[in-house]
Amino acid sequence: MSYFDRCLYILVDGARPDVIQYLVNQGLLPTIETFFLKEKKVESATTCFPSSTGPAYTPFLTGCYASTANVPGSRWIEKEHFPYDKKLSFKGSRSYVGYEASRIDKDLNPEISTLFEVFEDSYSWASPINRGVPTKRQIGGITDSLFIFAKISHYWEVIDAVxxxxxxxxxxxxxxxxxxxxxxxxxxxHNTSPFSKRTLSQYIRLDKYLKHIISDLKKTGKLESTAIIITSDHGLTKTTKHFDLSGFIANIGERVFKYPISFSKKKTCAVLETGNGMAHLYLSDNMDGKWSPNRLADSEMINRAIIPSLLRRQEVDHVLTTNESGEILVRNNKGTGYIRKDGSTIHYEVEGEDPLRYDFSSEKFTDYESLTQTYDGPYPDVLVQYSQIFDSKRTGDIIVTAKLGYDLRKRMEFPLHKATHGNNLRGQILVPLLTNIPISEGKYRTIDVFPTIIDSVDGSRLKGLKYEGRSLVSRK
Ligand SMILES: [Zn+2]
Known part of the structure; x- marks a missing residue:
């Protein structure tokens, strides 16, 4: 049974569910409150790690985690194709922050489908991912003059208005x-704060836009047949201090590749930040600058100073690596957690203090339990998220995350960010999930949004698609 003929998807980039809840409680979002909420409760979902524009669009647009979609960061390299001994070359490396942004469509795993490919007549506005949208229906893009004006003037409200x-x-x-x-x-x-007057005013303005959209849908008789969904790709937390990660790695003796430009020849480490609450680090096999195509195991990096040096830094939250048995090591300076996937079961064991700060009563979780048992803590869905990220060949040998209040990029960021995302921290990984689609109760991920939308319009189209989420449509 289908509920709707079509879907209008409104992506409020960077929206936090707790900020929406706060504004609803103040009576400042009357349209959202009356049209989408039951008993004033704002529903939320976890996005994917890294919680950043681009990678974190893949869950709802393709139903797959960023690693399955093969875009595990806003910047990445592919070790196999990375020309480590050339002075200036970007072959085998990517940054979606800048002129390479449009290459994301081609970088996506060809085995997965976008909602634009599942639905025949689709439109997009200001989307970083457009695979499947006919060019004339991409009615606004980040390289348009209007967007360049917004970037220079910081008057982003105009883009939302248009x-x-x-x-x-x-x-x-x-x-x-x-x-x-x-x-x-x-x-x-980013420019002010997630809680500044100007940011909060924009949520209120969006609620007014929604009021007009819903009333126009009513007038044209299309309200009942249009599924409406409002989510985000990530939240943001306030940033007060910037840690120059690439400068730090260079200071401990590595020859660093970084964006926007690197002059050193025979590089030994690539430092690629995302969001900038996380960064992928890719390492040569040794200091002679020889690179192999495969990810280095934790034990193969033992002679380098990088991991112990990072663990001593107060700005660093977690250092993630993998070992020969395929476990993911989650470290801080007080302990190590080991995440192991065994089919659909996830195992988590700790040595020393738990770097995730959970007090789990078990060491074994189903995929859904690992969501529910972490949801209310400091790192919602972290066990699945930290393990999925290592499924891509484009993921680093080491992943570094920044503690709350910090980010990992100090130079070449204009303007310097006052808010951060990218990490798995609660304020960054949780997003709102507002919809008129009847959904079942429980905990949600944004990978569930993809099958939910398709199921609510025409469930038969899910057949043969590769996706990782589950339909949330309630058939009661
Ligand atoms: Zn951002």
Missing amino acids: GFSKIKKLIKGDWEFAFFVFPAVDELS
Whole structure:
């Protein structure tokens, strides 16, 4: 049974569910409150690690984690193709922050499908991922002059306003899927704070836009047949201190490759930040600068100073590596956690103090238990998220995450960020999940959004698709 004919997807980049809940409690988001909430409760979901624009769009647009989609960061290298001995070359490396942004469509795993490919008539506005949208239906992109104006002037509210006017124009038309990104909350949070007056005002403005959209849908008789979904790709937490990770790695003797540019020849370490609450580190086999295509195991990096030096830094939250048995090691300076996947079962054991700060009563979890048992703690869904990220060949030998209040990039960031995402921290990994699709009770991930949307419009289209989430549609 289908509930709807089409889906309007509103992505409020950087929106936090607790900020929406706070504003609802103040009576400042009346449209969201009356149209989407039961007893004023804002539902939430976990996005994926790294919680950053680009990688964190893959869960809801493809139903797959960032690693399965093969874009495990906003910046990455592929060791096999990385020309470590050339002075200037970006072959085998990528940064979606800048002119390479549009290459993400080609970088996506060809075995997975986007919602734009599942639905025949689709539109997108300001989306970093557009695979499957006909060019003339990509009605606004981040390289357009309007977006360049917003970037220079920091007047991001104008992009949301234009996005809203484009939705209004589309409402009467016949289409199956329209995906609209509202980037102002993310950008204003980075430039001011996730809780600044200007950022909060933008949530209130979006609620007013929604009021008009819903009333226009009513007038055209399309409200009952349109699934509406509002989520985000990540939250943001306040940042007060910046740790120059690439400078730090260079100071301990490594020849560093970094974005936007690197001059050193025979590089020994690539430092690629995402969000900037996490970074992938890729290492040569030894200090002679020889690189092998495969990920180095934890024991193969024992002669380098990188891991012990990072563990001594107060800015660093976790250092993640893998060992020969395929376990993921989660370290801080007080202890090590070992995550092991065994089919759909996840094992977690600790040596010393638990770096995740959970007091688990068991060492064995199903996939869903690992979500429910971590959801209310400091790192929601961390066991699954920290293990999925290592499924891509483009993931680093080491992953570093930044503690709350810090990020990992000090130079070449304009303007310097006052808020951060990328890590698995609660304020960064939780996103709102607001929808008129009847969904079952429980805990959710944004990978569930992809099958949920398809199921609510035409469930038969899920057949043959490769995806990792589950449909949340309630059939009661
Ligand atoms: Zn951002």
